[in-house]
Amino acid sequence: METKIVTTDNIIEAGEIIRRGGLVAFPTETVYGLGADAMNEEAAAKIYAAKGRPSDNPLIVHISDIEQVDLVARDVSEDAWKIMNYFWPGPLTVILNKREEVPHGTTGGLDTVAVRMPSHPAARALIRESDRVIAAPSANTSGRPSPTTAQHVWEDMKGKIPMIIDGGAVGIGIESTIVDMTGEEPMILRPGYITKAMLEEVLGTVQVDPAVSGRTMKKDVVAKAPGMKYRHYAPKGKLTLVEGPEEQVIDQINQMAWEKTRQGYRVGVIATDETLSRYYVGVRRSIGSRKNSDTIATHLYSILRFCDEFELDYIYSESFFEDGLGNAIMNRMLKAAGYHLISL
Numbered sequence: 001m002e003t004k005i006v007t008t009d010n011i012i013e014a015g016e017i018i019r020r021g022g023l024v025a026f027p028t029e030t031v032y033g034l035g036a037d038a039m040n041e042e043a044a045a046k047i048y049a050a051k052g053r054p055s056d057n058p059l060i061v062h063i064s065d066i067e068q069v070d071l072v073a074r075d076v077s078e079d080a081w082k083i084m085n086y087f088w089p090g091p092l093t094v095i096l097n098k099r100e101e102v103p104h105g106t107t108g109g110l111d112t113v114a115v116r117m118p119s120h121p122a123a124r125a126l127i128r129e130s131d132r133v134i135a136a137p138s139a140n141t142s143g144r145p146s147p148t149t150a151q152h153v154w155e156d157m158k159g160k161i162p163m164i165i166d167g168g169a170v171g172i173g174i175e176s177t178i179v180d181m182t183g184e185e186p187m188i189l190r191p192g193y194i195t196k197a198m199l200e201e202v203l204g205t206v207q208v209d210p211a212v213s214g215r216t217m218k219k220d221v222v223a224k225a226p227g228m229k230y231r232h233y234a235p236k237g238k239l240t241l242v243e244g245p246e247e248q249v250i251d252q253i254n255q256m257a258w259e260k261t262r263q264g265y266r267v268g269v270i271a272t273d274e275t276l277s278r279y280y281v282g283v284r285r286s287i288g289s290r291k292n293s294d295t296i297a298t299h300l301y302s303i304l305r306f307c308d309e310f311e312l313d314y315i316y317s318e319s320f321f322e323d324g325l326g327n328a329i330m331n332r333m334l335k336a337a338g339y340h341l342i343s344l
């Protein structure tokens, strides 16, 4: 199949593809999505095929207007409406009870449905133009870092889908926060740009799924968001995170990087703007500034992809603060590292 990369001026043609049951990759404010008609089981199946995604890993349904919640969900709680009204359009996905009409092929067999209203104008325009609600996971091959540019999507999807809408680099760079609103208490299933504190301002107490909190892999805990149980975001080389006092972290990384370089391996170092100049071996890159965690989120996935482009065997990275957005960043980094963390 020939894959076209088009500008955001081609929404009409893109909408037509979605209506006919085809796939279109499109920009959102979080990462690029791979979209299909959410109510069409065969269309949704194409997403799984293109990504190589396990069929029990459900898709997020994207809507352009809050009234569309009623098309896909039932028995929506007051609190759920509250956060949807407050945070939408934006990087928050809400788990609700699904309506009969939503095929299990979209929800990975679950009776709940994940819903999000993105703020990106091209995403909203595509949903409106297609006159459908659009199921869209991240537009990467399963297991690879999520795409934050149309180029990333092209690397993974060329020849597999008819169209990629290029809306430039995304703003946020990590996936939406997922909060389950079907239980007794709101529960965060995946940390993201909307933090626990932000949700608690609107809802009072919010729980965090034990599978996504903390810094160790919990062997006996099954993640409630099926997608979180898979190894994700991983570069092909071995990524190790190092945390502790800055001086010691830098020394330790320099030492390990030197050791592996001497053994003949290709080595990478992920530093920050503040520390980059203090590393001296391997391919060195800054992921962003510690003074502004938004910059780190924005660059995270392109740095992980870059590790593969350079065919790095070993990658050493500094760790990040775990408050606010830092929590979502460390969650993704730990997964990418297979929870390999050295604490000094």
Ligand code: AMP
Residues within 6 Å of the ligand: 057, 058, 059, 060, 095, 107, 110, 112, 113, 114, 136, 137, 138, 175, 178, 189, 190, 224, 225, 226, 227, 228
């Ligand atoms: P992605 O869009 O690729 O970031 O993947 C969507 C994420 O949402 C995956 O981690 C899914 O497991 C999660 N998800 C989607 N639907 C549900 C649901 N009904 N219940 C729990 N998690 C869900």
Ligand code: MG
Residues within 6 Å of the ligand: 137, 138, 146
């Ligand atoms: Mg994904």
